[in-house]
Amino acid sequence: EADIYQTPRYLVIGTGKKITLECSQTMGHDKMYWYQQDPGMELHLIHYSYGVNSTEKGDLSSESTVSRIRTEHFPLTLESARPSHTSQYLCASSWGGSGANVLTFGAGSRLTVL
Amino acid sequence: AQSVTQLDSQVPVFEEAPVELRCNYSSSVSVYLFWYVQYPNQGLQLLLKYLSGSTLVKGINGFEAEFNKSQTSFHLRKPSVHISDTAEYFCAVSGGGLSSGSARQLTFGSGTQLTVLP
Numbered sequence: 001e002a003d004i005y006q007t008p009r010y011l012v013i014g015t016g017k018k019i020t021l022e023c024s025q026t027m028g029h030d031k032m033y034w035y036q037q038d039p040g041m042e043l044h045l046i047h048y049s050y051g052v053n054s055t056e057k058g059d060l061s062s063e064s065t066v067s068r069i070r071t072e073h074f075p076l077t078l079e080s081a082r083p084s085h086t087s088q089y090l091c092a093s094s095w096g097g098s099g100a101n102v103l104t105f106g107a108g109s110r111l112t113v114l
Numbered sequence: 115a116q117s118v119t120q121l122d123s124q125v126p127v128f129e130e131a132p133v134e135l136r137c138n139y140s141s142s143v144s145v146y147l148f149w150y151v152q153y154p155n156q157g158l159q160l161l162l163k164y165l166s167g168s169t170l171v172k173g174i175n176g177f178e179a180e181f182n183k184s185q186t187s188f189h190l191r192k193p194s195v196h197i198s199d200t201a202e203y204f205c206a207v208s209g210g211g212l213s214s215g216s217a218r219q220l221t222f223g224s225g226t227q228l229t230v231l232p
Contacts, residue, residue, distance in 0.1 A: 004157075006157075040123060040224060040225070041224055041225075042118070042204075042221075042222045042223055042224045042225065043158075043204070043222040045220075090157055090158070092157075092158075102148075102160055102163065103150075103158070103160070103220070105150075105157030105158040105159065106157050107155070107156050107157045108155075108156070108157050
Protein backbone atom coordinates (compact mmCIF):
# COMPACT_ATOMS: atom_id res chain seq x y z
CA GLU A 1 0.00 0.00 0.00
CA ALA A 2 1.37 3.38 -1.00
CA ASP A 3 1.42 5.88 1.84
CA ILE A 4 2.91 8.61 -0.29
CA TYR A 5 1.02 9.85 -3.29
CA GLN A 6 2.18 11.79 -6.31
CA THR A 7 0.02 13.46 -8.94
CA PRO A 8 0.00 13.65 -11.84
CA ARG A 9 1.74 10.39 -12.73
CA TYR A 10 2.32 11.57 -16.29
CA LEU A 11 2.27 15.10 -17.67
CA VAL A 12 3.00 16.39 -21.18
CA ILE A 13 3.02 20.17 -21.52
CA GLY A 14 4.34 22.89 -23.76
CA THR A 15 7.30 25.16 -23.12
CA GLY A 16 6.62 28.13 -20.87
CA LYS A 17 3.76 26.59 -18.91
CA LYS A 18 3.65 26.66 -15.12
CA ILE A 19 3.29 23.25 -13.51
CA THR A 20 2.94 21.92 -9.98
CA LEU A 21 3.72 18.35 -9.03
CA GLU A 22 1.83 17.27 -5.94
CA CYS A 23 3.17 15.02 -3.18
CA SER A 24 1.29 13.97 -0.05
CA GLN A 25 2.12 11.45 2.66
CA THR A 26 -0.09 10.02 5.38
CA MET A 27 2.62 8.66 7.68
CA GLY A 28 3.33 11.83 9.66
CA HIS A 29 6.94 11.86 8.47
CA ASP A 30 8.76 15.08 9.27
CA LYS A 31 11.31 14.91 6.45
CA MET A 32 10.39 15.05 2.77
CA TYR A 33 12.47 15.03 -0.41
CA TRP A 34 12.28 15.54 -4.16
CA TYR A 35 14.62 13.55 -6.40
CA GLN A 36 15.17 13.86 -10.13
CA GLN A 37 15.72 10.61 -12.00
CA ASP A 38 16.95 10.27 -15.58
CA PRO A 39 17.41 6.91 -17.36
CA GLY A 40 20.66 5.15 -16.43
CA MET A 41 21.58 7.81 -13.92
CA GLU A 42 21.64 7.95 -10.16
CA LEU A 43 18.90 9.75 -8.29
CA HIS A 44 19.75 13.36 -7.61
CA LEU A 45 18.33 15.23 -4.63
CA ILE A 46 16.90 18.58 -5.73
CA HIS A 47 14.93 19.69 -2.64
CA TYR A 48 14.41 18.57 0.92
CA SER A 49 12.49 19.66 3.97
CA TYR A 50 13.07 18.94 7.64
CA GLY A 51 9.60 20.08 8.62
CA VAL A 52 6.94 22.73 8.17
CA ASN A 53 8.35 25.99 6.76
CA SER A 54 11.79 24.38 6.35
CA THR A 55 13.04 23.80 2.80
CA GLU A 56 16.52 23.64 1.31
CA LYS A 57 18.03 22.97 -2.08
CA GLY A 58 19.72 19.65 -2.72
CA ASP A 59 22.89 18.67 -4.52
CA LEU A 60 21.55 19.10 -8.04
CA SER A 61 20.69 22.63 -9.04
CA SER A 62 17.08 22.96 -10.10
CA GLU A 63 14.93 25.84 -11.29
CA SER A 64 11.97 24.38 -9.45
CA THR A 65 10.73 25.61 -6.08
CA VAL A 66 9.01 23.83 -3.20
CA SER A 67 6.90 24.73 -0.20
CA ARG A 68 6.05 22.95 3.05
CA ILE A 69 3.05 24.61 4.66
CA ARG A 70 1.63 21.36 6.05
CA THR A 71 3.51 18.31 7.31
CA GLU A 72 1.84 15.99 4.84
CA HIS A 73 2.16 18.11 1.69
CA PHE A 74 5.31 18.99 -0.32
CA PRO A 75 4.49 20.34 -3.79
CA LEU A 76 7.10 21.16 -6.43
CA THR A 77 6.53 24.03 -8.87
CA LEU A 78 8.13 25.02 -12.16
CA GLU A 79 7.16 28.58 -13.11
CA SER A 80 8.12 28.20 -16.77
CA ALA A 81 8.77 24.68 -18.01
CA ARG A 82 11.45 23.99 -20.63
CA PRO A 83 12.43 20.82 -22.52
CA SER A 84 15.49 20.49 -20.23
CA HIS A 85 13.05 19.86 -17.36
CA THR A 86 11.86 16.63 -18.97
CA SER A 87 12.53 13.94 -16.39
CA GLN A 88 11.00 11.74 -13.73
CA TYR A 89 10.48 13.39 -10.37
CA LEU A 90 10.30 11.19 -7.26
CA CYS A 91 8.98 12.36 -3.92
CA ALA A 92 10.05 10.61 -0.72
CA SER A 93 9.68 10.95 3.02
CA SER A 94 11.37 9.66 6.14
CA TRP A 95 10.92 9.83 9.87
CA GLY A 96 13.59 11.78 11.71
CA GLY A 97 13.58 9.39 14.63
CA SER A 98 14.55 6.41 12.52
CA GLY A 99 18.21 7.38 12.61
CA ALA A 100 18.85 5.41 9.44
CA ASN A 101 17.37 7.41 6.59
CA VAL A 102 14.92 4.79 5.36
CA LEU A 103 12.96 6.49 2.62
CA THR A 104 9.42 5.79 1.49
CA PHE A 105 8.97 6.77 -2.15
CA GLY A 106 5.99 7.78 -4.21
CA ALA A 107 5.37 6.24 -7.64
CA GLY A 108 6.85 9.25 -9.42
CA SER A 109 5.70 11.97 -11.81
CA ARG A 110 7.02 11.70 -15.34
CA LEU A 111 7.19 15.15 -16.94
CA THR A 112 7.65 15.75 -20.65
CA VAL A 113 8.06 19.32 -21.88
CA LEU A 114 7.67 19.82 -25.61
CA ALA B 115 32.40 12.91 0.54
CA GLN B 116 30.91 9.55 -0.24
CA SER B 117 30.18 7.79 -3.51
CA VAL B 118 28.57 4.60 -4.77
CA THR B 119 29.58 2.56 -7.81
CA GLN B 120 27.33 -0.08 -9.27
CA LEU B 121 29.64 -1.99 -11.53
CA ASP B 122 27.06 -3.40 -13.93
CA SER B 123 24.41 -1.27 -15.60
CA GLN B 124 22.57 -4.31 -16.99
CA VAL B 125 22.47 -7.92 -15.81
CA PRO B 126 20.51 -10.47 -17.86
CA VAL B 127 19.99 -13.84 -16.20
CA PHE B 128 17.83 -16.89 -16.83
CA GLU B 129 14.98 -17.78 -14.51
CA GLU B 130 15.97 -19.92 -11.49
CA ALA B 131 19.65 -19.01 -11.90
CA PRO B 132 21.56 -17.23 -9.12
CA VAL B 133 22.41 -13.56 -9.42
CA GLU B 134 24.80 -11.08 -7.83
CA LEU B 135 24.51 -7.33 -8.28
CA ARG B 136 27.68 -5.55 -7.31
CA CYS B 137 28.00 -2.37 -5.30
CA ASN B 138 31.14 -0.64 -4.04
CA TYR B 139 31.20 2.51 -1.98
CA SER B 140 33.69 5.02 -0.71
CA SER B 141 33.29 6.93 2.51
CA SER B 142 35.55 8.39 5.13
CA VAL B 143 33.14 7.62 7.97
CA SER B 144 31.11 4.69 9.15
CA VAL B 145 28.22 3.97 6.85
CA TYR B 146 24.72 2.72 6.55
CA LEU B 147 24.05 0.79 3.34
CA PHE B 148 20.82 0.14 1.46
CA TRP B 149 19.44 -1.63 -1.56
CA TYR B 150 16.26 -0.30 -3.15
CA VAL B 151 14.28 -1.86 -5.99
CA GLN B 152 12.24 -0.03 -8.61
CA TYR B 153 9.69 -1.97 -10.62
CA PRO B 154 8.54 -0.50 -13.96
CA ASN B 155 6.49 2.68 -13.57
CA GLN B 156 6.80 2.64 -9.80
CA GLY B 157 8.81 4.39 -7.12
CA LEU B 158 11.65 2.81 -5.18
CA GLN B 159 11.04 0.46 -2.27
CA LEU B 160 13.49 -0.75 0.34
CA LEU B 161 14.87 -4.28 -0.19
CA LEU B 162 17.25 -4.40 2.76
CA LYS B 163 19.59 -2.30 4.86
CA TYR B 164 22.81 -2.67 6.85
CA LEU B 165 23.12 -0.49 9.92
CA SER B 166 25.38 -2.50 12.22
CA GLY B 167 25.87 -6.00 13.58
CA SER B 168 25.84 -9.07 11.35
CA THR B 169 27.42 -8.40 7.98
CA LEU B 170 24.94 -10.69 6.22
CA VAL B 171 21.63 -8.94 5.81
CA LYS B 172 18.44 -10.60 4.64
CA GLY B 173 15.73 -8.64 2.87
CA ILE B 174 12.41 -9.14 1.18
CA ASN B 175 11.72 -11.46 -1.76
CA GLY B 176 14.62 -13.80 -0.89
CA PHE B 177 17.39 -11.24 -1.45
CA GLU B 178 20.41 -10.90 0.82
CA ALA B 179 23.52 -8.74 0.88
CA GLU B 180 26.87 -8.93 2.59
CA PHE B 181 28.72 -5.94 3.99
CA ASN B 182 32.47 -6.26 3.43
CA LYS B 183 34.26 -3.41 5.13
CA SER B 184 37.74 -4.29 3.88
CA GLN B 185 36.56 -4.37 0.27
CA THR B 186 34.06 -1.54 0.78
CA SER B 187 31.40 -3.60 -0.93
CA PHE B 188 27.75 -4.44 -0.37
CA HIS B 189 26.84 -6.94 -3.08
CA LEU B 190 23.24 -8.11 -3.48
CA ARG B 191 22.52 -11.79 -4.10
CA LYS B 192 19.64 -14.13 -4.73
CA PRO B 193 20.10 -17.90 -5.17
CA SER B 194 17.25 -18.36 -7.65
CA VAL B 195 15.57 -15.51 -9.50
CA HIS B 196 12.05 -15.27 -10.86
CA ILE B 197 10.60 -13.37 -13.79
CA SER B 198 8.99 -11.02 -11.27
CA ASP B 199 12.44 -9.93 -10.05
CA THR B 200 12.94 -7.99 -13.29
CA ALA B 201 13.47 -4.42 -12.10
CA GLU B 202 16.09 -1.75 -11.52
CA TYR B 203 18.13 -2.08 -8.34
CA PHE B 204 19.80 0.86 -6.60
CA CYS B 205 22.53 0.72 -4.00
CA ALA B 206 22.75 3.66 -1.59
CA VAL B 207 25.04 4.80 1.22
CA SER B 208 24.72 7.32 3.97
CA GLY B 209 27.01 8.33 6.78
CA GLY B 210 26.33 6.38 9.93
CA GLY B 211 26.20 7.52 13.54
CA LEU B 212 25.74 11.21 14.24
CA SER B 213 25.64 12.12 10.58
CA SER B 214 22.66 9.92 9.89
CA GLY B 215 19.96 12.35 10.89
CA SER B 216 18.55 12.74 7.43
CA ALA B 217 18.60 11.28 3.96
CA ARG B 218 20.18 14.60 3.03
CA GLN B 219 23.40 12.60 3.29
CA LEU B 220 22.13 9.67 1.22
CA THR B 221 23.98 8.92 -2.04
CA PHE B 222 22.56 6.60 -4.68
CA GLY B 223 24.35 4.56 -7.32
CA SER B 224 23.31 4.75 -10.97
CA GLY B 225 21.32 1.52 -10.81
CA THR B 226 21.53 -1.99 -12.25
CA GLN B 227 18.79 -3.23 -14.53
CA LEU B 228 18.14 -6.89 -13.76
CA THR B 229 16.32 -8.71 -16.53
CA VAL B 230 15.19 -12.26 -15.84
CA LEU B 231 14.74 -14.31 -19.00
CA PRO B 232 12.41 -17.31 -19.32
